[in-house]
Amino acid sequence: MAFCDLRPVKIYNEGAGVTYIIGDVFAVYANAPQPLIYSWDLVQKVTEDKRAITIHTENCDFIIPKKDFSDQADYFRAIAIIECAQKSGGFEYVHQRRILPLKSEYIETDPGKESYYGSCEIDENDAAATFIMLMNFRLVKVLWLLAVMLMLVILLALHIFVGITRSNVLYFIPISIIGGAILTLIVYMICHAVARRKYTAVSSCDPASNEPISFIISPYGFSACESCIADNQELIPWSSLDYFIESDKMFVFYKDGSTSVFVPKKAFDKKCIGGIADIISLRLEQR
Amino acid sequence: MGVEIKSEHIDIGGSNVVLASVRGGKAVIGTCSAGYGAKRGDTSAQTRLFYIGNDPVAEILCPNHGSKSSDKLISLCTGYSAMDDEIHDTLTESFARLNKGDSLAAGLHDVLALLPDGVYTIYYSDYYPTDGAGTFFWGAYNLAHEIHGTAEHNRTIGRSKTFRPCFLIPGAPLDTYDSKLLPMTNEAAKSRVCQGIVYHLSGLHSVLLKGHHGAVSCVDAKIPYKCAVIEKINEPYTDEPVKPVAAPAPAETPAPAEAAEAPTDGAAAEEAAPEAEAAPAEQPKPAPEAPKQEGITGFRSASVKIPLELFPREMLKILLETRFEYKPEQYRALIRKLGLVRKKSYSNKVIPRPVLDQCEQMPDCEMMESVFTVDKLTQGQLNALLAGEVEYNDEIIISPNFYASIVTACNYLQFTNPKKFVEFSLAILDNPELYATHEYIANRISRVTSKDVYAFFKAVLANGDPGYEKIANIADKYVTAYDKQKNSK
Numbered sequence: 163m164a165f166c167d168l169r170p171v172k173i174y175n176e177g178a179g180v181t182y183i184i185g186d187v188f189a190v191y192a193n194a195p196q197p198l199i200y201s202w203d204l205v206q207k208v209t210e211d212k213r214a215i216t217i218h219t220e221n222c223d224f225i226i227p228k229k230d231f232s233d234q235a236d237y238f239r240a241i242a243i244i245e246c247a248q249k250s251g252g253f254e255y256v257h258q259r260r261i262l263p264l265k266s267e268y269i270e271t272d273p274g275k276e277s278y279y280g281s282c283e284i285d286e287n288d289a290a291a292t293f294i295m296l297m298n299f300r301l302v303k304v305l306w307l308l309a310v311m312l313m314l315v316i317l318l319a320l321h322i323f324v325g326i327t328r329s330n331v332l333y334f335i336p337i338s339i340i341g342g343a344i345l346t347l348i349v350y351m352i353c354h355a356v357a358r359r360k361y362t363a364v365s366s367c368d369p370a371s372n373e374p375i376s377f378i379i380s381p382y383g384f385s386a387c388e389s390c391i392a393d394n395q396e397l398i399p400w401s402s403l404d405y406f407i408e409s410d411k412m413f414v415f416y417k418d419g420s421t422s423v424f425v426p427k428k429a430f431d432k433k434c435i436g437g438i439a440d441i442i443s444l445r446l447e448q449r
Numbered sequence: 450m451g452v453e454i455k456s457e458h459i460d461i462g463g464s465n466v467v468l469a470s471v472r473g474g475k476a477v478i479g480t481c482s483a484g485y486g487a488k489r490g491d492t493s494a495q496t497r498l499f500y501i502g503n504d505p506v507a508e509i510l511c512p513n514h515g516s517k518s519s520d521k522l523i524s525l526c527t528g529y530s531a532m533d534d535e536i537h538d539t540l541t542e543s544f545a546r547l548n549k550g551d552s553l554a555a556g557l558h559d560v561l562a563l564l565p566d567g568v569y570t571i572y573y574s575d576y577y578p579t580d581g582a583g584t585f586f587w588g589a590y591n592l593a594h595e596i597h598g599t600a601e602h603n604r605t606i607g608r609s610k611t612f613r614p615c616f617l618i619p620g621a622p623l624d625t626y627d628s629k630l631l632p633m634t635n636e637a638a639k640s641r642v643c644q645g646i647v648y649h650l651s652g653l654h655s656v657l658l659k660g661h662h663g664a665v666s667c668v669d670a671k672i673p674y675k676c677a678v679i680e681k682i683n684e685p686y687t688d689e690p691v692k693p694v695a696a697p698a699p700a701e702t703p704a705p706a707e708a709a710e711a712p713t714d715g716a717a718a719e720e721a722a723p724e725a726e727a728a729p730a731e732q733p734k735p736a737p738e739a740p741k742q743e744g745i746t747g748f749r750s751a752s753v754k755i756p757l758e759l760f761p762r763e764m765l766k767i768l769l770e771t772r773f774e775y776k777p778e779q780y781r782a783l784i785r786k787l788g789l790v791r792k793k794s795y796s797n798k799v800i801p802r803p804v805l806d807q808c809e810q811m812p813d814c815e816m817m818e819s820v821f822t823v824d825k826l827t828q829g830q831l832n833a834l835l836a837g838e839v840e841y842n843d844e845i846i847i848s849p850n851f852y853a854s855i856v857t858a859c860n861y862l863q864f865t866n867p868k869k870f871v872e873f874s875l876a877i878l879d880n881p882e883l884y885a886t887h888e889y890i891a892n893r894i895s896r897v898t899s900k901d902v903y904a905f906f907k908a909v910l911a912n913g914d915p916g917y918e919k920i921a922n923i924a925d926k927y928v929t930a931y932d933k934q935k936n937s938k
Contacts, residue, residue, distance in 0.1 A: 166482055167775050186773045187745065194758050197765070198744045201685040220745060237915075270495075271484040272784055359544050395484065395776075 164246055164268040164396045171240040173230050182226055184240045188217060190224060196220075202251030208244055208421045210257040212367070215240070234369060241265070242391050242418055258367040261289075262375065262386050266320040269398040273380035277436050280377045280429030281389055286365060288411045290425055293357040295409045301353060305346055313342030377429045381445075384415070386423045402446040407449055411444060416449075452562040456571075457556035457761045467680070469551055469561050476538060476565040476777040478658065481507075481876045482811060483784060485928035487511045498526075498647075498658055499618075502533040503782045508620055509536060509651065510593060515897050517601040521651055523594035523618060528786060531625055540646060540659040541565060541634060545911050547643040547677055559675060560646060560658070566771045568682045568764045570753050573643065574613050575673045576666040581653060581814030584618040585668070587626065588652065593788055598653035598814035601684075602752075605818040605857065609688070610679045612821035613752045614649050614678070619745035620658045625799040630662045638666040642675070645844055649680040649751060668804045678752075685745040686754060789815045810896070812864055819860035823847060831869075834858055835876050837883075855886050859893055871899050878905065881916050 170185025178421040188205060190198040192240040200219055207218040217224045245265035248255045257264075262285060317338040320326065326334055365371035376392040378385040383397030404423060407414045413425040427435055442448075453472040458465055460589070483505075485497040495515035499507040506529055510522035523894060533538075547556035553571045561569065570675070579761045580589035581598045590596075602608050638644060645660025645669055657664065667674040747756040748768060812820075826846075835839040840850050846881065847854040855877060862870035874894040876882050893904055906924035909917045917924070 163482060166772055168771050170772065172770070183769045185769060185771075186683075187769065189769045197769070198755065199685065199769070200744045201687070204687065205742065219743075269485045270482055319797070393776075 163241050163250070165248075165265055165391065165393075166270070167393055168239045168243055168391060171231070171236050172398045173226055173232075173236070173339065175227065175230050175241070181442075182224065184243050185368065188224075193382065202247040203245075205251055205253045207254040207256065208248070208399045209417070210241065210255075212258065213253075215244070218437065220307065230288075234373070238373070238388045238391050242307065246333050246363060259335040259364045260386070261364055261368045262370050262426070265387075265396075267398045268385070268387075269383075269399060270395055271382055271385060273397060274382060277378055277380035278430055278441075279394065280376055280434075282377075282426055282429040283374055284365075284371060284424055284426060285428075286362065286371070288426055288428075289365070290358040290361045292409045292412045292414060293361050294354050294422060295411050296407060297353055299407070301350075304351060309342045312340075312345045314337045316341040339359075360371075375429070376427055379425070379430075379441055381441055384403060384423075384425070384437050401445055405447040405449050406442055414440070415446070432434055454558055454561050455761075455763065457760050459755070461753065461755065461759060464789050466755070466760070467571050468755070468764060469554060469557070469560050469571055470761075470767045471564050471566050471569065472535075472767055474564045474566050474916075475562060476775075477533075477779075478560075478563045479565045479777065480630045480650065481774060481776045483508070483787065495540065497521075498783060498787070499650055499780075500777065501620060501658075501782050502536050503683060503779045503786070504529050504532070505783045505787050506595065507590065507650070508597075508787065513794065518604060519600055520595050520597055521599040522593045523590055523596050523599060523654075525590045525619065525622055526787065529622055531621060535557050535623065536563060536611075538689050540740055542644065544646055544659045547646075548641050550642070554675060556643075557646070560679065564648075564679070565660065565775060565777065566775070567746075568768050570680050570682055570755075571752055572752070574615065574678050576615050576645070576647065576655070576676050576753075577811045578615055578617050578657075578668055578674055579808045579811050579813070581616040581817070583811065583813055585800055585808040586657070587664070587769075587800060588623045589729045590618060590889060591623075591732075596654065598818065599651045601651055602651060603818060603821075604851075605820045609686075610821060611749065611752050612653065612817075614647075614653050614655045614680070615812075615817055616654045617647065617664070618650060618654055618663060620648075620656045621661055623798050623800075625661070626665075626800065627662070628798075628801075630663060631798055631801075634662040634666040637668065638670060638672055643677050644672075645676040647676045649678060649716060652751070653817060655680075665804055666758075668807045669801065670821065671807070672760050680750040680752060681773075682748050682750045682753070682755065682768070684749050685743075686747060686749045688746040723905040730748075781835075814858075816860045817866045819857045819866050822857055823861040826858060831858065831873055835873075835880070846859075852886055855883065859890055863893060863897075867897060871897060871901055875901060875905050878920070885915065885920075887917070888919045888923075891923045895923050898931070898934070901929065 172372070173182045173184070176183070179193070181188040183197075184206075188200045188202065192198065200217075205217055205219055209218070210218040214228055215226045217226070230238060232238065242265045245255070246268075247253075249266040254268075255264075266328075318335060320334045320338065324330070324334075354380050371386050374389040375383070376387055376389045376394070378394060378397065378419070380397055383399040384391065385394070385397050387396070403415050403417050404419070405416050407416070411427055415422045415425070430438060454472055455511070456467060456469040458467055478501050479497050480497055483498045485493075485495055488573050493512065493514055495511045497509040497511060497515075498505045505526040508524055508526050512520065513519045532540075543558075543560045548555070553573070558691075559572055559582065576765055578586050580586050582589075582596075582597060582879070601614070606612050623873060646658045647655040648658055649655045657676070660676065664674055666672075671805075672787045677846070683695045693715075747754060747760070749755065760768075827841075830841045830846045832844060834854055837851065839846055839849055841856050847857045858871065859874055859877070862873055871894065877890050878887055878894075893905075907925045909920065910928060
């Protein structure tokens, strides 16, 4: 099992006087002499929201507030254990948006000698810039079309309201072109803001956005995992991804039409980028 | 932090179980996951390792994403020559202490310190020094192949029953076999209380840590191979709540019609039916619901199920606060060594022929599975099976599958009552309707030397019945071997 080395996490809820242990099983030490223990196949659903992790069993719901975790590493460990248990336990898992792939996608395998290792925080500006670049990539034709259409619309409006004559046509054409360009630029800026907001909305949900992330690019797969829980023995096979896009700052992997993970180039040595690009492009389609 | 080992005796249903907990263990003997076989081009098979010190000893390939119901492919790791001296000395010392009369907990104390953190049960049990298919264990794992009975959840035995592992995997390669040691071990084996120390690996198989030469001596001298077993308790289990039986109706109240449809035996059914017709139908009172237990019932290993309430508090804490299996410190060294090439492609050591022959006669995995599956088999149940039924007194005899029932019953009888086994098997072979089982049963019965079997096989060959075409070959071999044996006497 992937991440089998992560120590079980003990969480004490002072208000209720209850201790929870998240490990190979889920245990609740309340007032009874014996703890209540659930194997993960007895858990029906786990919900992770902004404030708490809730573990739903057939008869009880256990709410573990995030503030009760003694440190951030404990929280990441608990989430990783739950996500791995979800693979074997088969319970429903409802979570907030993530900037990193779920731990249930990992398999335990040795990355091998030809692997590249790197670590860095995912910079919000870099990620937003990549989002914008991707947006440009998609919208560039649409924006040109929009600009031409707006020019024609402005020209038509001037004709209707003012009337185009031989004397003013030389003024109206540049006015239409400039008007169309300005409006398109405004649309473009709005899209930028939306793209940046889209990333920040995801990153604000996921505490991993403020954590150093360890990356592995191996011939067998890749890994992007919080450094505090990474042990460099887990990979997501390339076969689970669809394609990738390379920007000047990042590699962006796609799965089912949406971004799976951003791999910043700055996480690795500059001289390794060529080798990394080779590994990725040999295994994934580049778009 | 030093190693902290505690042992406790608990009573489960009248039997005494020894539990030992290890905290801060050295983790130099144990198992760990070694990832998926991505390099083999197979990402659906998980690899596990049994290691001793810095050496991977056995590679365990777990197909179907490590499914606990699938048998494993096990092979001794290439390049492994022998265990570290320090570990060897600890095992030797513990072995000597057990044979001097120390208790299990005291004798195995130093061995437990070499294990990963967790809770273990320790006990004595007789082992068959084979791979579960009649091959002497010490040369049976040179090539990776599927070993029957190595699944954690045995499909025949079922998940709810416990079983005692009884087959072996060597903890030392055959290269370490030295025939010069045999005279000494032959003598020592006769007086030993404990013949070996084993660590349970998976399903019916355990790794022998100490006592390899003794195994040769015990088989040769037909001495039971009694081993001290260390078994990790790490699997949560949940028992289905037992549904209480509805209170029986008072004598003057006639049994309701629906209830009469399920009598406990045939005679009772005949008596109940007319009364049921005469009396007005009355709904039986529903049985009171058993209070459903919240969470798991307890933790188990292969041989023992321990309810939570019987667990010592400290041991339960260790169980919850450590992972069931984790990577040792030397993990990277183990992985690096996993791909090494064996120094010798094969061993030129030869185990004495009589020992190998003896092993072929020992109970095999299918037989042991049946023994752990069937609690009791009465003559009535056997007759019902011969009549083509899978139920007796409205209870499934062994399995709803008829052929599985026949096979399991045969194997069970072969182990528990050889005479009845011959009778039952011959009765099956006599029944042409059970044609599908004939080849299997003939194969099983051909391992027994019996006049009746000889007579049956001889008749098969003499009659040339096309219905016995499939077993003619087996019959021929049996008759030839029997005649040869008779003539040599």
